[in-house]
Amino acid sequence: MPYQAERLPREKVLRDPVHNYIYIEYRLIMDLINTREFQRLRRIKQLGTASLVFHGAEHTRFTHSLGVYEITRQICDNFQRNFPTHTPGDGLWDDNERLVALCAALLHDIGHGPYSHTFEHIFKTDHEAITVAILTSPDTEVNQVLRSVSPEFPAQVASVIQKTYPNPQVVQMISSQIDADRMDYLLRDAYHTGTKYGTFDLTRILRVMRPYQDGIAFEISGMHAVEDYIMSRFQMYQQIYFHPVSRAMEVILSHLLQRAKEDYESPEAVNEAAAPYLLFPFFKHEFNLEDYLLLDDGTLTTYFAHWRQSSDPILADLSHRFLDRKPLKSVKFDEQSKAKLPELRQLIEKAGFNAEYYTDTNNSYDLPYDAYDPKMKKPLTQIELMQSDGQLVELSTVSALVSAITGKFSGDRRFFFPKEMLQPQSGNIELFDPIYESFQQHLHNDYII
Incomplete structure (x- = not known):
């Protein structure tokens, strides 16, 4: 069903460091940007704890959402200019779909919460389900x-x-595996983190995109631009999104929120002056949409500042470590060295740390690209290349570069622990020397640092 919307008397442009200008032609889009729910995204960082590693990464879900809208707008323009439908069902672009595409692009992340994925893990929220709730x-x-x-x-x-x-x-x-969302966050995150290897030729990719009956394909002449995109994504995950210090800060954040939740459930701790009232519905698993929309990064940061003075020494220390950027250290481990983790935790306990809150394991793996497999839990839409005769070929069958990484997970498993285990801060160093020496010996013998 075609939808119509009022056009602005003159298109509005927003300056953007990635796309130069973001063009807004419809009043509907401006009205959506000005809603309370969309403006809230200004207060949620796109990269969460990665900003504690890459100091320029202060950009937000708001700016990313505008970027996804702009790339989608350019795709629609290209499709309408070069591949407009002639007869119903011909597999070409029906520009009546433009409005729904633009709105979905703009609003796709509107359900994200503060420190998105860590918050979701602790409080069992689902940002996609909340996005749908906000829309409906x-x-x-x-x-x-x-x-x-x-x-x-x-x-x-x-x-x-x-x-x-x-x-x-x-x-x-x-x-999809090459969509407006991914293309914007790769370019935007690369720009703000200062990492050049995260860039790719967006102009060329948009030029070779084309609609067909079952979705979107790419002209085979643009295969190398698509390869460049795949490798850029691979590098960004390994170097930025899986950075061990960012993951270490996520561990602290996760344990901090978990400790606050447990304190709430402990009657003697609830009456502190810094009681996190806005988090109570989440502690009780009884939150509604309005409760969720009250939260952003600043809300949690304010609570963390209060908790630095908490009577609970663990909550206070974890708050200090997060706010003042005191990351845990980490080492890689594998199936063989995994057996040593209980010994390391015991040594950490002997040194005076609660292992439940000061240690953790984290698996970070990414699948750079994979062909469609209906047996997967969430089958991926494979990248199709269109040949000059109109026939489609799947990307990895014609690209040796992509074939080399297709279906192969990359990443590592890490064990996180207090930095003090490497540099004792205790006033009685002699008492703890054997503990630290034993701990470090395990690391050198059994782990890759």
Whole structure:
């Protein structure tokens, strides 16, 4: 069903460090940007704890969402200019789909919470489900703006996020192995972290994209630009997203929130002056959408500042470590060296640390690219290249470079522990020397530092 929206008298442009200008042609898009729920994304960092490693990475979900919108707008323009539909069902681009695509692109991350993935892990939230709730709840400003198009429009936009929208071209613009979301966050994260290897030729990729009956393909002449994108994504995950210090700060954050939750459940700790009232619904697993929308990075940071003075020494120390950037140290381990972890934890306990809060293991693996496999729990949309005769070939069958990493997970497993185990801070060093010496000996004998 085609949807129409009022155009602005003159397009509005927003300056952007990645895309130069972000062009806004519809009043609907401006109204969505100005909603309370979308403006909240200004207060949620895109990279979470990675900003504690790469000091320039202060960008937000707000700026990323605008970038995804802009790339989607450019895709729609390209499709309408070069591949407009002529007859229904011909597999070309129907520009009546533009509005739903633009709205889905803009709003795809609106359900993210503070320190997104760590918060989700502790409080069992689901940012995609919350995104759908924000779009479809009559109590949100976003829903009211979307309903100005039609009563069914909010559900239509939500179905793109849920990957159930009937047009696969629109779904793959927002969610596939090479989509507007990934392309923007790779370029944006590379720009703000100062890492050049995260860049790729966006202009060329957009040029060789084309719609077909089952989604989006890429002209085979652009294969090398697609390869460059795949390798950029691979490098960004290994060098930025899986950085051991960022993961160490995530461990501290996770344990900090877990400790606060346990303190809440302990009657003697609830009456502290810095009681985290906005988190109570999450501690009780009884939160609603309004509770969720009250939270952002600043809300949690304010609580952490209060908790530095907590009567609970573990909560106070973890707050200090997070706010003042005192990361845990880590070492890689494998199946063989994993057997030594209990001994390391015992030594850490003997040194005076609660191993539950000052140690952890973390597995960070990424699948740079994979071909479609219906047996996967969440099958991936493979990248299709279109040959001059219109036939499609899957990327890894013609690219030796991509074939080399297809289906292969990359990353590592790490054991996190207090830095003090390497540099004793105790006033009675002689008493603890055997503990530290034994701990460090284990590391050198059994681990890759």
